[in-house]
Amino acid sequence: MEPGKLRSVGASVAAVLPAGGSGERLGSATPKQFCALLGRPLISYTVRALERINWISDIVVVVSLENIETMKSIIEKYGHKRITVVEGGMTRHRSIFNGLKIFPESKLSSCPLQKPEVVIIHDAVRPFVEEDILLKVVLAAKEHGAAGAIRPLVSTVVASSADGSLNHSLERASYRASEMPQAFVFDIIYQAYHQCSDYDLDYGTECLHLALKYCKTNAKLIEGSPDLWKVTYKRDLYAAESIIKDNLSQQVCVTTDMKEDAVQLGFLLHETLKNEVKQAKGKSVFLCKNDNRLQNIFLGQCYNFICINAKKSDIKETQQLVDILENARISVLHPVVLISVHLNVSENMSFSSGMEELAGIKEFAKEVKKKHILVYGLLIHYNKDDPKLQETINSAAAIISALIKDRNPELIGQLLVA
Amino acid sequence: MEPGKLRSVGASVAAVLPAGGSGERLGSATPKQFCALLGRPLISYTVRALERINWISDIVVVVSLENIETMKSIIEKYGHKRITVVEGGMTRHRSIFNGLKIFPESKLSSCPLQKPEVVIIHDAVRPFVEEDILLKVVLAAKEHGAAGAIRPLVSTVVASSADGSLNHSLERASYRASEMPQAFVFDIIYQAYHQCSDYDLDYGTECLHLALKYCKTNAKLIEGSPDLWKVTYKRDLYAAESIIKDNLSQQVCVTTDMKEDAVQLGFLLHETLKNEVKQAKGKSVFLCKNDNRLQNIFLGQCYNFICINAKKSDIKETQQLVDILENARISVLHPVVLISVHLNVSENMSFSSGMEELAGIKEFAKEVKKKHILVYGLLIHYNKDDPKLQETINSAAAIISALIKDRNPELIGQLLVA
Structure with a gap:
């Protein structure tokens, strides 16, 4: 942990992620936390959002019995660390309680987990949680015993x-929607769960309420950003996928070798x-291929x-880049778009040999797709004296932006023309 | 109006659409009701959702002064009918009141509007409202004086x-989110607005509350579908666009001429x-080009x-279909995807002549895009004895599905290969 962050948190922190829901509001057979966004389950995004924060020591994911193996394979596949999978209960509160119980009351040598001073409770279906709000609820919980994110109400409540x-x-102005994350001094929420009634465990939904009712702890309410919303309906999956695609489109790196035309x-x-x-x-970055800044870009x-x-018919350089990308393992969490740009057209090449070449890119793209790298071909008529050159470049940029934005796996291996 | 529907409604019905909001929660300069989805403003989708229902006689759209011209040009561009544009007030309630005031108390020969028995109030930013829920709130309003759609709460309210x-x-179980549409016996809501205080007009948000407070009318609450949600944040625009794309992808029509290869x-x-x-x-429909069922498809x-x-190099048939589509005016409301499929490859054609042909499709596609028709080329190696034919067809179908799903205007005129 960075010393600055340690100072700012000043407490040991763990997180519990209830993920036992059935997703019935989604109208889908798959519980929503396991629905795929760009091929990866929603819960993996949420786990990643917590995992990247180094002052959270342990993440306990609570899933129903039938999803334990699924969850373990997700952790394996996406290389998640510091995760413990726990079997859930019949209701949300019972699942969270199970998650809390995994932390030993006293130090046992056999258990790798340590009881934290503060525990974050967060929903598995709120993947866009930022460090900022997590830090705020943790610090407020340390001070007040409990804290939770809130948002203004979108509709009047009747x-x-x-x-x-x-x-x-x-x-409407006097009330707020209670969202997640929430954080608690561990002993407070643990005690609240121990003391609460079966009715609370079976029909309640609000952890802040338990802390208030059983431990007289008035949680601090902290206004969060709209990103905290809970993926509930099918439209929320659409929105989440668009946001992820948007986030992935923020940077593009152009690489060339040292040949004059290519550099220009x-x-x-x-x-x-x-x-x-x-x-x-x-931002866009422009690099020569062997530039050692490439690692920083990753x-x-x-x-x-x-x-x-x-060369038009050569994809060696594209292949090299694929190897570099694969070694850097950056396509494990997100599909990478790689646009293989080819210059010039040899006037004498026959259409069928052009087609054969396309077949080459297609086969290559198909192979590489297995590694989550989406390769598209783009042919640019390049003649530096052409008065329409900027028009061609604009067209190329528009096609590139479209491919990056859609990340459509069905169009890989196509040769587009600017 | 169909006699059945007239019987089932049994009242004259108009609608008021408050659309004066500034959309500050969206974080965008454009108020959300005017944000474009697939190139068309959100409010046009909502207007269309009401306009297609023939038992709604008039639709009053209330916009702020600076957006009156924008709204009028939207009505003109998308051919909306039965719409009256009214200037809004400083707050939501004042805008709705302005909308109601446009209906004359007594029959004036100069005013084309007639005071309806029942008035629907609906948000401009809820584009997916269905006839079913509109009918339910209107019938309930007729019986109870007022009615409104509700949804379960997604979050606990604190x-x-x-x-x-x-x-x-x-x-959570004892409360509901009050959504739209709502409907009222016209005289009840009109009286409520006349009697209510300036405080209500300036700070209130809930029409059902006014009917209760000033007319002692307990509105009937009717559970609506999740589709009724209000476009509030940027993520909601993403979700709305995805839903629209989804809806537009539900049907595909394959047309051919009578040549054997093409038919097969x-x-x-x-x-x-x-x-x-x-x-x-x-569903997918398969038609010969001159089939008179084509009009029904539209x-x-x-x-x-x-x-x-x-023929591979011929796009005459595609051009004919564009003309038919244009005459049917089906691309006025939604962009139409047209995939021009070409068979066979002449082995002897040079790559550059292949490229010239592509340039032809590109120019054509660019022109036709102005009419909201998105043309993509697709080349299929067709040989009916090829053992890999089904594989090629599967690949073609996957590319077609991808193009239909994304509706990406930047990829028009490209020649993809199955």
């Missing part, structure tokens, strides 16, 4: 009479793309690469 | 103390696509067409 008619409506085209493409991605608050979470091949 | 800590939480390929493609779209609860809201051209 109470109905027994006959299904309006009884009264609440003044790379530079022009980079300049044009810069404007496109800047609108998305992202660490900077760049998931889009434009590889300019010097 | 009340905070002055110091920002939890005061109490509401039992068309049939195979249709059979393979049927399985793909069936999963989306949609009426059935099909927005995806596969045109199989007999």
